[in-house]
Amino acid sequence: MEKITRRSFVNKFGIGIGASVIVTTLPSFLYEPELNSLPYIGKKINLAICGLGIYANIVAESMQGSEYCHLAGIVTGTPSKAVKWKDRYNIPEKNIYNYENFDEIINNKDIDMVYVILPNSLHKEFVIRSAKAGKHVITEKPMAINVKECEEMIKACNDNKVQLAIGYRLHYEPTHLEIKRLGQEKVFGQVRYIESSLGYKTYDTIAKTPVDINSPANWRLNKKLSGGGPLMDLGIYCIQASRYILGEEPISVTAQFGTINDKNRFSETEESISWQMKFPSGAMANGNTSCGYNIDRTYASADYGSFELSPGLSYGPYEGKTSKGPLKFPPIKQQQKQLDEISKLLLENKQLPNHITGEEGLKDIKIINAIYKAAETGKKVSLS
Known part of the structure; x- marks a missing residue:
């Protein structure tokens, strides 16, 4: 595997004026190691x-x-x-x-x-x-x-x-760390509008046919096991992306269930759902998720520019651009990075950061519950 240094990274990915967006925030693991650094050999x-x-x-x-x-x-x-x-x-x-x-x-x-x-x-x-x-x-x-x-x-x-x-x-993935920075540091000014969508058509990967609700191949269609449909499983990524791009919590939501095109498979859970979140800054975020069709993108528009990823929320590799040029980082093993960062803090007897703790998970569930309520009632639901 090619050794990634700051210089080789810039040469390969920092093309044109877009380099100014990417290079200024290279994650620490992309820098050349210090000459006297040694592999970690302690307790795991x-x-x-x-x-x-x-x-x-x-x-x-x-x-x-x-x-x-x-x-x-x-x-x-x-x-x-x-x-x-x-x-x-x-x-x-x-x-x-x-x-x-x-x-x-x-x-x-x-x-x-x-x-x-x-x-x-x-x-x-x-x-x-x-x-x-x-x-x-x-x-x-x-x-x-x-x-x-x-x-x-x-x-x-x-x-x-x-x-x-x-x-x-995705809290440890460099492309998402960058779109978080672009939004929260207002690199292109205040973000005013976000679109974030993630969906896939649920199929039995062996039989190549739509997964039946009673099939153990997809418990996500069983409300008792899943607690809901694609909003729980996939839409949560869209909610997360909107929240960490803005660095804000939504104050209200509206939502609409999509058409159920396959009543046999989606007799218990929604097939698709769309929602809108309003934030304290006045920013609006449109979210969309489905188990009936494929979609995977995130887009943010700010006062002086925009940035986007497509694919943007699945397992990658991620492709994106900003108003100044391309946005692309080398792919990483996302789960390994996540586990290493968590484990390192535990070994040091340090507290885990708030953005991955149970309190963060609770925030998402409050928003998800509000979205379902809004879709069921047709009314705006306050979160403040």
Whole structure:
């Protein structure tokens, strides 16, 4: 793999006048290491992944070679998965749990943290069980399915003196760090308008046919498991992008459900939903998400220019531009970067930053609940 230095990065990606936008904020991991720096060889955070679905596989593969985090255990209700993961990642038998004996993890000093990657309605249970076992915990987004569950999760982690993080991978991705800077530092003036959309057509990846609501291949169509439709799973990225581009919290929302084109698949959850958020600065954000069609872009218009990404919210690589030129950073292993940054702070006995904690997850759920209420009632819902 080519070594990335500041100079090679600028030569490759800082083209024309757009370089002034990109180069001034290169993340620290893109700079040349100091000559006397050495690879980290100290203790790592030993992680157990709870729930071995599609995204768990992405996390496990991404974190191979992680500097501060080690995949040490698994939690699954499927014995065949346990065998495959044990062999693939050399996981000791004593670090393999199922959902029934999971609480025994309290006695396992070789596990420091649990990453809950289960359907949304199960997040609360396993975050609280992890906290009571004295383990730090990460849970995938959305944090939970309602405000009460979020508050219970936060309390359980505080009571048991463990830290809770939400799996906001894009908070560590350099392209998104840049659009956050462009907005919050008002590089092009005050951002006045944001469009952010993410959607994909749900298919059975094996049969190449639309996923049925009863198929375990897509629990996201089952409201009991998901808590809602694409707004919960995908729209949360659009909400997040609008919030961190502006550095503000919305004060009100309006929303509309889209047409249901497949009543068999979307008998319990929305197929599509659009919403509008008003912010204290007067900025407006339009969001859109769907499990009925594909879309992936984010655009922001400010007083003296604009910036955008397309694709912008999926796994990348991201392509973008600003009013001054192209916007592109080398792709990174997003999940590895996320886990390394979290683990490093835990090893140093430091508090996790507010932007990834349970309090952040709670903010998203409050907004999501307000969007659903607005769509159901046809009325503006205040968040202030």
